[in-house]
Amino acid sequence: MAAAGGNDALFVAIGAVPGALLRFRVINHFEPMLPRKHWGTFGVNLIACFAIGLLVSLQSSCGLAAGRTLLLLGTGFLGSFSTFSTWIAELHATLDRHQRREAVLLCGGSVLGGLLAVAAGLALGSS
Amino acid sequence: MATSPTGGHAALRREARDLLLVATGAVPGALLRWHLEDLGKGLMGGHAGLIEFDLIANLLGTFLIGVIAAQPAPRPRLMLLGGIGFCGSLTTFSSWMLQISLALRRGRPDEALIVVLISLLGGLVAVSVGLVVGRWFRR
Numbered sequence A: 001m002a003a004a005g006g007n008d009a010l011f012v013a014i015g016a017v018p019g020a021l022l023r024f025r026v027i028n029h030f031e032p033m034l035p036r037k038h039w040g041t042f043g044v045n046l047i048a049c050f051a052i053g054l055l056v057s058l059q060s061s062c063g064l065a066a067g068r069t070l071l072l073l074g075t076g077f078l079g080s081f082s083t084f085s086t087w088i089a090e091l092h093a094t095l096d097r098h099q100r101r102e103a104v105l106l107c108g109g110s111v112l113g114g115l116l117a118v119a120a121g122l123a124l125g126s127s
Numbered sequence B: 001m002a003t004s005p006t007g008g009h010a011a012l013r014r015e016a017r018d019l020l021l022v023a024t025g026a027v028p029g030a031l032l033r034w035h036l037e038d039l040g041k042g043l044m045g046g047h048a049g050l051i052e053f054d055l056i057a058n059l060l061g062t063f064l065i066g067v068i069a070a071q072p073a074p075r076p077r078l079m080l081l082g083g084i085g086f087c088g089s090l091t092t093f094s095s096w097m098l099q100i101s102l103a104l105r106r107g108r109p110d111e112a113l114i115v116v117l118i119s120l121l122g123g124l125v126a127v128s129v130g131l132v133v134g135r136w137f138r139r
Helices: A006-033 A038-062 A067-081 A085-096 A100-126 B008-044 B046-069 B076-090 B094-105 B109-136
Strands: none
Touching: A006 A038, A006 A067, A006 B008, A006 B076, A038 A067, A038 A085, A038 A100, A038 B094, A067 B008, A067 B076, A067 B094, A085 A100, A085 B046, A085 B076, A085 B109, A100 B094, A100 B109, B008 B046, B008 B076, B046 B076, B046 B094, B046 B109, B094 B109
């Protein structure tokens, strides 16, 4: 592992900005079309899971660039595009409103869906 | 969203301000997460370090979003900068899921399950504590 240098930080930061902006815009864009806002967060997280699986397997199968691509796209862009805090806060809010079925769907759907999405990305990248 | 055609200049400026707030929060959030991951890899090596220090980043961000959400009056700028920007980028769902998938692929379903449970329960506790702490800061 390379030491955390100033240049590397720049790659993470450059990836993080479009990742966070895209998450913000995508969730807001789909909010009026969805029954609950948290399904927007769910969608964003699943897309990020698929993409990170694809990225990791492309990197190991074709040696697609080195650590810096992963810093820019994986740590910076996808790390910022996906979110754990909003997901948990929304899960907490559904539990608070005693919407148990919705909470189970959101929680189970995110974890199982996330695992499937990563697996699909890994499989596509190594095929 | 401020894209109504009638809004004109003001709407465009508000849009630009919103995006700037999110971006300004996102950079330190992502850098802090990356430093934590690096620290974890240094202290504990590879997988374990990544998992544990991603967990720290996720729980810290979840606590902070609770603090922000507890503020009574709508604080749109604080939410954009701190919540959506900083906490959203400090925490990550994709790396978390990747680590869990890789643990399963290493034939360690026990490890994967423990990480999922600790993250979920820890996250729910962190956001609850954040909400309580956030109420102390209410103005």
